[in-house]
Structure formats: structure tokens, C-alpha cells
Amino acid sequence: MKRSEGTALSVFLTVLVISSAWLFTQRYWWMPEVASVHGPAIDRVFSIVLVITGIMFVVLQLTLAVLVFKFGRNRDVQRRLWSRPRAEKWFAIVAGSVIFMVDVSVYSLGESEWLKAWKTAPADAALVEVTGEQFMWNFRYPGADGALGKTDPALTTSSNALGVDSRDPTSADDVLSTNQLHLVVGKPVRMRIRSKDVIHSFNLPHFRVKQDAVPGMAIEVWFIPTREGQFEIVCNQLCGLAHYRMKAFLTVESQESFSQWISQMTPGGK
Ligand SMILES: [Cu+2]
Known part of the structure; x- marks a missing residue:
């Protein structure tokens, strides 16, 4: 040199x-x-x-x-x-x-x-199931009985994205929402994260929550939202060609607005 x-x-x-x-x-x-x-x-x-x-x-x-x-x-x-x-x-x-x-x-x-x-979610935490899919996020709420209906991959069709077993009585009041997640401010929530196809990553940047969605596994994370508003949900794993548009929205709101929103949804869990 x-x-x-x-x-x-x-x-x-x-x-x-x-x-x-x-x-x-x-x-x-x-x-x-x-x-x-x-x-x-x-x-x-x-x-x-x-x-x-x-x-x-x-x-x-x-x-x-x-x-x-x-x-x-x-x-x-x-x-x-x-x-x-x-x-x-x-x-x-x-x-x-x-x-x-x-x-x-x-x-x-x-x-x-x-x-x-x-570590351990509080006993009063609400439960929401998150299922990653190329290229969207499915959210399932358990309804009044607090239990999610069984799923079976063999039952999956274009009109039953998650393969919900409608013979299971607990599935009758489940509510399914695509790309729109609503949570109550100040209330702990358990997110049960799954994937339908490849590995995705459920990422809520404002909430410092990030967890891989792995096929065949149901991984739970829990947190307490502290601020009302609209937030972006992103997929944090390069999961395919349209990964860039695998985006959903989270609305954190009061209990009243949440109840109003969920009452407008059609139960049945599909
Ligand atoms: Cu993805």
C-alpha cells in the first residue's frame, strides 16, 4: 500500500x-x-x-x-x-x-x-387467533363462549379459509375477520399465532411484538395495548412474491366501540 x-x-x-x-x-x-x-x-x-x-x-x-x-x-x-x-x-x-x-x-x-x-398471560386476557396466509392475515375471535372452534386442514376450501369444523358447537359464535384486527385499549390480549402455508412473522411495530407464524404450531404472545388509534400490522418474513403487500390494520379502541364493531360481524367462524 x-x-x-x-x-x-x-x-x-x-x-x-x-x-x-x-x-x-x-x-x-x-x-x-x-x-x-x-x-x-x-x-x-x-x-x-x-x-x-x-x-x-x-x-x-x-x-x-x-x-x-x-x-x-x-x-x-x-x-x-x-x-x-x-x-x-x-x-x-x-x-x-x-x-x-x-x-x-x-x-x-x-x-x-x-x-x-x-411468560404468563393474565387470566382475564382476551384470546384472538392469528393465521398468516399468503398474503393476508386472518383473525378469529372466540365469541361469548371464550372457546375457538376446532379446525382441520382437510376442511379448508375457498369459502372456509381456516378449515373451521362447523360440527364443533364452539365454532358457532366465532367471528372471523380478514386484515382487520380490533383490540380493546388497556385490556390484555393473548394472540395465538399460526400459519396456513409458509413461515410468516406477525409484527406489530408500535407494540414491540414480533413472533414467527410457523405451520403446524400455535404460538402465543400476549400484551396490553396502551394507546387508542389505527396501527399497521406487517409480515416480517419474506414469505413469497407478494410479501410486500401482506399488510393488515389494528384498531385499538374503547370497549364500547369494540363491542359495536364485533356485533356487526357475522358469526360462524369461517
Ligand atoms: Cu408473510
């Missing part, structure tokens, strides 16, 4: 690091405004990870810039550096251990918040 190349690369790295760090200090938060009870805890873990990786980025890239500037043009100096194996060994052990310990503690912090958020 010529001297000018080394200097150019180190200047580039320095500019990159300083401009990235400057963007960071502008406190621009790209996540949508939080709308669930557990959301701020997730954001906190996110910020901690961002700060740690941000510091690592600045320190490592600036070190790289200095090293490139100093040694990039001189092979002899480079060779001499590598002739101190003891120092390098200890540096590798200490740096490796520090990185490992930070990694483990951040991981356990994230895990504990995740467990707190998802």
Missing part, C-alpha cells in the same frame, strides 16, 4: 466514524411511538445494545484508522509487531473475555425482559 492510499483510507474511516457518531447523538429514534405496556422495557434493552455496539464501533474503527495511517505503508514495522506473541496472547485473552462477558450480560438482560413480557 502506498502512503497516500493509507492516509486516504484512514481519513475515510475517521469521517465515517465521526459522522455516524454524530447521527447517534442527534437522538433520532426510528422505532414508532410505543403503544404497549411492555414496550418501554424492550426499547431500553435496544438502547443498551445500541450504546455498547456504538462505543465498540467508534473505538475499533478509530483504532483501525490510526493503525492504517501509521503502519499501512511499512511492511517492516508490521512484521516487527507480530514478533511479540506473549503480549498478543494476553491481549487476545483479556479482550475476548471482556467481549464475552458483555455479550452474556446483555443477552441475559434481553432474555429476562423477554420472559417478563411473554
Whole structure:
């Protein structure tokens, strides 16, 4: 490497690091405004990870810039550096251990918040089943009996998208809604997430909820919406050609408006 190349690369790295760090200090938060009870805890873990990786980025890239500037043009100096194996060994052990310990503690912090958020749903939580399908979201409400009717993939037809078994009496009052999810503000809700075809991901960005929808599995997450309004639901797995338009809407509203909305829907669960 010529001297000018080394200097150019180190200047580039320095500019990159300083401009990235400057963007960071502008406190621009790209996540949508939080709308669930557990959301701020997730954001906190996110910020901690961002700060740690941000510091690592600045320190490592600036070190790289200095090293490139100093040694990039001189092979002899480079060779001499590598002739101190003891120092390098200890540096590798200490740096490796520090990185490992930070990694483990951040991981356990994230895990504990995740467990707190998802562990056991309150007994009074409402239940809604979510079924991902290329390329839409089906929502099923259990009706007054609180139980969802059985489904069987063999019963699936164009007019029975989820394969609901109408011989099961609990399916009679179930309500099915396509791409429109309504929830009551301040009320815990269990979302039972399934998929009809491929792996989708049920993502509510404002609520910091994201869970894969896996064929053959019914995975539950629960949360409490804190803000009324209209929110977007997206599919977060590249699930096929029309993945980009696999979008649905969530309306968080008062108990009265919710009851009014669900009373307009046709029960029968198909
Ligand atoms: Cu999808």
C-alpha cells in the first residue's frame, strides 16, 4: 500500500466514524411511538445494545484508522509487531473475555425482559387467533363462549379459509375477520399465532411484538395495548412474491366501540 492510499483510507474511516457518531447523538429514534405496556422495557434493552455496539464501533474503527495511517505503508514495522506473541496472547485473552462477558450480560438482560413480557398471560386476557396466509392475515375471535372452534386442514376450501369444523358447537359464535384486527385499549390480549402455508412473522411495530407464524404450531404472545388509534400490522418474513403487500390494520379502541364493531360481524367462524 502506498502512503497516500493509507492516509486516504484512514481519513475515510475517521469521517465515517465521526459522522455516524454524530447521527447517534442527534437522538433520532426510528422505532414508532410505543403503544404497549411492555414496550418501554424492550426499547431500553435496544438502547443498551445500541450504546455498547456504538462505543465498540467508534473505538475499533478509530483504532483501525490510526493503525492504517501509521503502519499501512511499512511492511517492516508490521512484521516487527507480530514478533511479540506473549503480549498478543494476553491481549487476545483479556479482550475476548471482556467481549464475552458483555455479550452474556446483555443477552441475559434481553432474555429476562423477554420472559417478563411473554411468560404468563393474565387470566382475564382476551384470546384472538392469528393465521398468516399468503398474503393476508386472518383473525378469529372466540365469541361469548371464550372457546375457538376446532379446525382441520382437510376442511379448508375457498369459502372456509381456516378449515373451521362447523360440527364443533364452539365454532358457532366465532367471528372471523380478514386484515382487520380490533383490540380493546388497556385490556390484555393473548394472540395465538399460526400459519396456513409458509413461515410468516406477525409484527406489530408500535407494540414491540414480533413472533414467527410457523405451520403446524400455535404460538402465543400476549400484551396490553396502551394507546387508542389505527396501527399497521406487517409480515416480517419474506414469505413469497407478494410479501410486500401482506399488510393488515389494528384498531385499538374503547370497549364500547369494540363491542359495536364485533356485533356487526357475522358469526360462524369461517
Ligand atoms: Cu408473510
